[in-house]
Amino acid sequence: METIVNSRIKQVLKGDQNAYGEIVELYKDKIFQLCYRMLGNRHEAEDVAQEAFIRAYINIQSFKQGKKFSSWIYRIATNLCIDRIRKKKPDYFLDAEVPGTEGLTMYSQIASDSVMPEDKLVRLELQETVQKEISKLPEKYRAVIVLKYMEELSLNEISEILDIPLGTVKTRIHRGRETLRQQLRNL
Amino acid sequence: MSCPEKYTAYMHDYLDEDISEQRALELSEHIQSCGTCEEHFKELKRTIALVQGTAHIKAPEGFTEDIMAKLPKEKRKVELNRWFKNHPFLSAASLFFLLMAGSLFSNWNQEEQFSYSKQPNILVENDTVIVPEGEVVKGDILVRNGKVQIEGEVQGDVTVINGEISGEKYLAAAGKVTGEISEVNEIFDWIWYHIKTTVKNTFNMNEDEERSLQ
Numbered sequence: 048m049e050t051i052v053n054s055r056i057k058q059v060l061k062g063d064q065n066a067y068g069e070i071v072e073l074y075k076d077k078i079f080q081l082c083y084r085m086l087g088n089r090h091e092a093e094d095v096a097q098e099a100f101i102r103a104y105i106n107i108q109s110f111k112q113g114k115k116f117s118s119w120i121y122r123i124a125t126n127l128c129i130d131r132i133r134k135k136k137p138d139y140f141l142d143a144e145v146p147g148t149e150g151l152t153m154y155s156q157i158a159s160d161s162v163m164p165e166d167k168l169v170r171l172e173l174q175e176t177v178q179k180e181i182s183k184l185p186e187k188y189r190a191v192i193v194l195k196y197m198e199e200l201s202l203n204e205i206s207e208i209l210d211i212p213l214g215t216v217k218t219r220i221h222r223g224r225e226t227l228r229q230q231l232r233n234l
Numbered sequence: 235m236s237c238p239e240k241y242t243a244y245m246h247d248y249l250d251e252d253i254s255e256q257r258a259l260e261l262s263e264h265i266q267s268c269g270t271c272e273e274h275f276k277e278l279k280r281t282i283a284l285v286q287g288t289a290h291i292k293a294p295e296g297f298t299e300d301i302m303a304k305l306p307k308e309k310r311k312v313e314l315n316r317w318f319k320n321h322p323f324l325s326a327a328s329l330f331f332l333l334m335a336g337s338l339f340s341n342w343n344q345e346e347q348f349s350y351s352k353q354p355n356i357l358v359e360n361d362t363v364i365v366p367e368g369e370v371v372k373g374d375i376l377v378r379n380g381k382v383q384i385e386g387e388v389q390g391d392v393t394v395i396n397g398e399i400s401g402e403k404y405l406a407a408a409g410k411v412t413g414e415i416s417e418v419n420e421i422f423d424w425i426w427y428h429i430k431t432t433v434k435n436t437f438n439m440n441e442d443e444e445r446s447l448q
């Protein structure tokens with residue numbers, strides 16, 4: 048996949064915008080998921096994920112050939128998410144609401160829309176709770192947990208994306224796991 | 235409650251698959267004899283399973299299109315290159331026209347004598363083709379190296395190559411041309427004129443009769 052991406056990047060560097068569309072297609076789900084798990088809100092996730100791709104396009108000259116594009120775009124997106132979280136009030140995103148649907152969280156929206164088997168509802172509720180607990184983590188722990196367990200990246204990749212030493216990645220993952228364990232133990 | 239801290243650290247190292255065999259063995263021996271650590275380890279593994287178990291979500295509809303619409307405009311040259319790539323027939327045609335333009339250039343300089351399309355009711359005075367008042371010419375008029383004076387009506391195109399259409403200024407008052415009026419006096423007009431007629435002839439197959447005076 049990296050070979051395809053590198054040849055598309057060469058086209059983009061020559062000014063071919065359409066080639067960039069193919070790159071976006073390849074990574075859009077991963078980047079959107081990262082933003083959603085970091086921000087806990089679809090609208091904000093879409094906003095930030097789009098901004099990440101647009102920034103990557105504008106700064107494509109500074110992308111070093113031979114490096115992994117995925118790490119680069121993950122890094123841009125993660126930094127944008129962290130910036131966004133820091134700008135918000137710390138408790139705002141805990142009960143993330145979709146604008147115009149006051150009082151409804153993602154879970155209750157899905158649940159009210161359709162009749163579902165009991166176990167599916169329970170599963171959705173559980174996922175909602177987990178997402179909420181992830182959203183409560185301090186952003187530096189949140190980033191490593193999301194990158195490791197939702198994006199399924201290796202610790203080395205995470206160290207490259209966040210530009211921090213491998214040892215720091217491990218410490219943050221340990222703390223993140225411990226915090227989540229305490230929150231989720233009674234489920 | 236008095237378990238050494240190191241066992242928690244070993245648990246995390248184990249979960250990161252970054253533990254020596256000897257420590258892994260030490261950990262497993264301890265867990266077998268310590269309920270607190272056993273529970274702790276179980277909870278950690280369950281936490282990971284819960285986090286991993288959240289459904290994978292996809293980017294919303296139209297995500298890529300939205301981004302593409304927001305990107306700054308690309309360079310014109312690339313747009314043209316892609317157009318040629320996507321329209322191979324038309325680019326071949328363009329190339330053909332360019333090559334033809336080369337041979338036309340010599341034609342442009344060679345054909346210096348006065349010539350015109352022979353239409354019935356027209357008058358010729360020296361190098362001027364006249365459409366007299368009250369006359370109706372049905373068809374196109376093409377004049378090379380001469381002038382056209384239109385006082386009557388032309389139901390077709392009037393083209394003058396290397397000359398002028400002198401009746402043009404009072405067309406509104408007296409003369410009338412239903413088709414296009416064009417004066418071709420520059421090499422690019424000349425090329426353009428040929429491209430247009432080639433396209434017209436190719437697609438309409440209506441050759442207009444052009445005869446030389448000589």
Ligand SMILES: [Zn+2]
Pocket residue numbers: 237241264268269270271272
């Ligand atoms: Zn113990």
